[in-house]
Amino acid sequence: MRKRLTVDPIACKGHGLCADLLPEWIQLDDWGYPIINPERVPEHLDAHARRAVAACPALALALRDDLAVSKG
Amino acid sequence: MPKMLSWPMAPPAGRQHGLPRLLATEAGSSLGQHLEDWGPMTCPPRALIDEVARAGLRGRGGAGFPTATKMDAVASRRRPTVVANGSEGEPASAKDKVLLKSAPHLVLDGATIAAQAVGAGEAFICVERGANTVVQSVADAIADRRRGGTQGVALHLVTTPNRYLAGEESALVHWLNGGDAKPTVTPPRPYERGVHARPTLIQNVETLAHLALIARYGSDWFRAVGSPDSGTALVTVSGIVARPVVLEVALGTTVADVVAAAGGSLRNSEAVLMGGYFGTWVPSSTAAAAHLGVDALRSIGTSMGCGVIAGLPAGTCGLAESARVTRWLADQSAGQCGPCFNGLPAIAGALETLVDGDRNGRAAKQVTRWLTMVEGRGACRHPDGAVRFVRSALSVFAADITGHRRHGPCRATPPMLPTPRSGTWR
Numbered sequence: 213m214r215k216r217l218t219v220d221p222i223a224c225k226g227h228g229l230c231a232d233l234l235p236e237w238i239q240l241d242d243w244g245y246p247i248i249n250p251e252r253v254p255e256h257l258d259a260h261a262r263r264a265v266a267a268c269p270a271l272a273l274a275l276r277d278d279l280a281v282s283k284g
Numbered sequence: 285m286p287k288m289l290s291w292p293m294a295p296p297a298g299r300q301h302g303l304p305r306l307l308a309t310e311a312g313s314s315l316g317q318h319l320e321d322w323g324p325m326t327c328p329p330r331a332l333i334d335e336v337a338r339a340g341l342r343g344r345g346g347a348g349f350p351t352a353t354k355m356d357a358v359a360s361r362r363r364p365t366v367v368a369n370g371s372e373g374e375p376a377s378a379k380d381k382v383l384l385k386s387a388p389h390l391v392l393d394g395a396t397i398a399a400q401a402v403g404a405g406e407a408f409i410c411v412e413r414g415a416n417t418v419v420q421s422v423a424d425a426i427a428d429r430r431r432g433g434t435q436g437v438a439l440h441l442v443t444t445p446n447r448y449l450a451g452e453e454s455a456l457v458h459w460l461n462g463g464d465a466k467p468t469v470t471p472p473r474p475y476e477r478g479v480h481a482r483p484t485l486i487q488n489v490e491t492l493a494h495l496a497l498i499a500r501y502g503s504d505w506f507r508a509v510g511s512p513d514s515g516t517a518l519v520t521v522s523g524i525v526a527r528p529v530v531l532e533v534a535l536g537t538t539v540a541d542v543v544a545a546a547g548g549s550l551r552n553s554e555a556v557l558m559g560g561y562f563g564t565w566v567p568s569s570t571a572a573a574a575h576l577g578v579d580a581l582r583s584i585g586t587s588m589g590c591g592v593i594a595g596l597p598a599g600t601c602g603l604a605e606s607a608r609v610t611r612w613l614a615d616q617s618a619g620q621c622g623p624c625f626n627g628l629p630a631i632a633g634a635l636e637t638l639v640d641g642d643r644n645g646r647a648a649k650q651v652t653r654w655l656t657m658v659e660g661r662g663a664c665r666h667p668d669g670a671v672r673f674v675r676s677a678l679s680v681f682a683a684d685i686t687g688h689r690r691h692g693p694c695r696a697t698p699p700m701l702p703t704p705r706s707g708t709w710r
Contacts, residue, residue, distance in 0.1 A: 242626075242630070243626035245626075247661070
C-alpha cells in the first residue's frame, strides 16, 4: 500500500528543505510552510520522499499508511 | 414511606411538558433541594448509552456530534475518564456560565452518570478561571455532594486559562496533563488517549445536563419537545436586544421566534451571526425563518455551533465588526502552526483594508487566496473556524465592501461583538 506524506504542523518550523527536495509534491505557502499533495506518493517519487523525511531539521515529516488525513 | 424508584421516572408535576427544562432550577439550590425538585437518576448506568442514542442527543459545545457515539467510543476502552467542558471561551456565548450558576447539580449529575456509564471513576469539571461566581457555584456544589456521598465517581474542579482555545478538546487534555492550554496534534484523539494517557470522554456541560434528565425521565420524554431534532437547547441571543440573554428553546423553533422570545427583532437587522466566532453570518431575511436544527441550518449554510445568535443592529457595520473579530481570532492563535499564526493576521489585515476602503482591489484578491491557503493546515480547527467566519462575512457584507471602496469606512458605532482581553496560556 503506497503511503501519504504528512507534516506535523506544530513541529514544522518552515525550514523549507522538503520543498527543495521534492518540488513535484510539495509547494511552500506565502510564509514558507509546506503544502503537501494529499494523495499517496507515487513510486517514482518514493526515494525523494524518503530523503525529504530524513532531511527535515524539525523531524516534522512522515510517510504514513493512515487513511486520508481529515482534520476531524 | 420510601418512593418506588422506577426507570424511567415520570417527571415531577410542572416539569412534564414544555419549557424550561435545564433552566427550571433556582440558582443556589442545595443537593437536597435539587433531588427534591428533580428526583434521583434511576437509569441503570449500563442502559444509559442506548437511551441517549434513542434520545438523539447531540453535543452542545459546538460540533454537534452524537453523544451516544462519543460515549460508545470511550466505553469500549480500558480505564476511561470524563471531562465536563465548561470553559466557554466563546465571547458571544454565556449559556454554560448561566447553566453552571443556576443548575450545577444537573451538570454534576450528568458527569457522574456519564462516568458510570463508560466505566470511569472520576470526572474533571472545567471552568474558566476568571468566572469567579461560576467557579464558586461549582465548588459549592461539589462540596455539597462530598458531604452526601459521590456515588463512586470523584469530581475534580479544574479552572482553565482565559483563552479562546483553552476549551478546544486537545488543549483541554493538554492542560489537564500539566501542559499549556494549547491544542496538540491528533491522532491520537482524546477518546483514544487523553487525560493521563487514558481514553477520555469530553462533553460540554450543557450536554451533560441533558444527560442527567434523560437518566431520569428517559428518551421518550426528551423527544416530546423539539422537532425534527429532539430536545431543548440553550442559546445566547445578543446584538438586537438590550443586553445579551440566555434562553432555553425547543429545537425546531425559528430564529425569528427565538429572537422575539429574547425581546428583540430581526426586522431592521441585516444579518445574524450563527454559532459563534467559528460560525457564519447569514442574511436576516434567510435566517429569520430557519428552524434550529442540524439539517435546516445546514441547508442555509450554517449550524447551531454553541448556540450563539447575534443579530447585527441597524447602523452597525458588519464588515467592521467582522474585521475586529478576525483580528481577535488571529490574536487567539496558539502560535504553533505557521499557516495559522501567519495567515490569520494577514487575513485580519486584509479585512482592515477592506473596512478602510480597498481602492486597488488587492486586499480582496489576497484575502481569498489566503483563506484557501490557511484552511485545514493547522493542528486544530481554529484556522478553519476563522476561515468559515471570514468567508461568510465577505459574502454577506459584499455590498459594504463595494461601498467602503467608494466612500471609506462607516461612522463608528459601539462594538457589538465582544473581543475581550485574554490571559496567559498557563
